Amino acid sequence: MSNVKIRIAEDFSDAPGARYKKDGPDSGELFYDVLLKEKFEQALSEHSKLVVDMDRTYGYATSFLSEAFGKLSENYGPETVLSVLEIISHEDESVRDYTLEIIKNPNKK
Amino acid sequence: MKKRNFIYGVLLVIAGIYIGAFHARLPLLTLNHEVDILEAGNLFAVLALAIIVPFAITTKLDIKRSEKDLLIEEISVFSKELEILETYICSLENEEVSTNETQKVQSLFKRLGEHLTSLTGQFTNIKNPVVKGEFSNLRTQLKNYWNCVTGDNGLKPTGFQWSNSFYLRQSREYNKIAAHARRLKFAINNS
Numbered sequence: 295m296s297n298v299k300i301r302i303a304e305d306f307s308d309a310p311g312a313r314y315k316k317d318g319p320d321s322g323e324l325f326y327d328v329l330l331k332e333k334f335e336q337a338l339s340e341h342s343k344l345v346v347d348m349d350r351t352y353g354y355a356t357s358f359l360s361e362a363f364g365k366l367s368e369n370y371g372p373e374t375v376l377s378v379l380e381i382i383s384h385e386d387e388s389v390r391d392y393t394l395e396i397i398k399n400p401n402k403k
Numbered sequence: 404m405k406k407r408n409f410i411y412g413v414l415l416v417i418a419g420i421y422i423g424a425f426h427a428r429l430p431l432l433t434l435n436h437e438v439d440i441l442e443a444g445n446l447f448a449v450l451a452l453a454i455i456v457p458f459a460i461t462t463k464l465d466i467k468r469s470e471k472d473l474l475i476e477e478i479s480v481f482s483k484e485l486e487i488l489e490t491y492i493c494s495l496e497n498e499e500v501s502t503n504e505t506q507k508v509q510s511l512f513k514r515l516g517e518h519l520t521s522l523t524g525q526f527t528n529i530k531n532p533v534v535k536g537e538f539s540n541l542r543t544q545l546k547n548y549w550n551c552v553t554g555d556n557g558l559k560p561t562g563f564q565w566s567n568s569f570y571l572r573q574s575r576e577y578n579k580i581a582a583h584a585r586r587l588k589f590a591i592n593n594s
Binding site for chain 2: 309311312313316317318319351352353354355356357358360384385386387388389391392
């Protein structure tokens with residue numbers, strides 16, 4: 295059983311934007327709607343992991359991370375998300391730490 | 404290396420026993436009875452310590468000093484990049500912020516995050532609680548600054564209105580993180 299993968303830089307954008315679609319291109323809301331939700335549900339149904347590779351982008355706005363991953367956590371619950379999701383961020387560990395923090399406390403978003 | 408040292412040690416002891424036994428049977432070298440064998444031993448021990456101890460201590464201190472200098476230098480580079488970021492954010496004042504400009508801010512934050520990620524590996528071996536605490540504070544403060552500038556009330560490609568309150572908030576967070584970086588350098592230097 296292979297993992298489901300999202301490489302944000304290649305599969306979505308190498309310059310992710312802000313929170314909402316109205317804030318500009320490649321927002322966290324758009325990322326959730328077109329990619330993250332679908333891949334997460336695929337991983338859930340296949341009982342596999344969803345590996346999100348966050349490297350090779352120009353960087354992230356915290357509003358992008360909190361919208362996409364906070365919404366995921368709100369909709370599916372922090373425990374389920376943490377058990378399915380695996381985050382890779384070798385270049386900047388603070389991106390991984392911040393994302394995990396948002397998943398654990400989605401109300402902070 | 405340990406195995407080799409052990410073998411040398413064993414060989415030295417065996418050689419010492421043989422030399423002692425040989426000397427007891429064939430006293431080729433006779434010591435003056437006025438010379439106390441313990442005092443002669445002390446003399447050799449003092450001479451050996453006088454050579455070995457300063458060498459061992461200075462080598463260890465030099466390594467520790469150069470490690471500290473390297474860490475301080477890396478934090479200085481971090482501080483310079485932090486200043487570049489703050490200057491860039493301030494240069495956007497009263498402008499309509501574009502997608503490219505928000506991307507540049509995000510990439511500057513990413514560079515700062517990469518610096519701290521690379522420093523994390525070097526800080527895992529440091530046991531000093533003050534230094535560890537200051538490093539942890541620096542990471543937390545970078546997250547706060549990042550959140551202040553790119554969070555909901557921060558820069559965004561469309562519809563961002565520059566305000567004095569944004570300028571003051573980001574300036575306050577910048578001052579905090581710059582102070583943490585200075586404190587970390589001070590803590591490393593005095594550890």
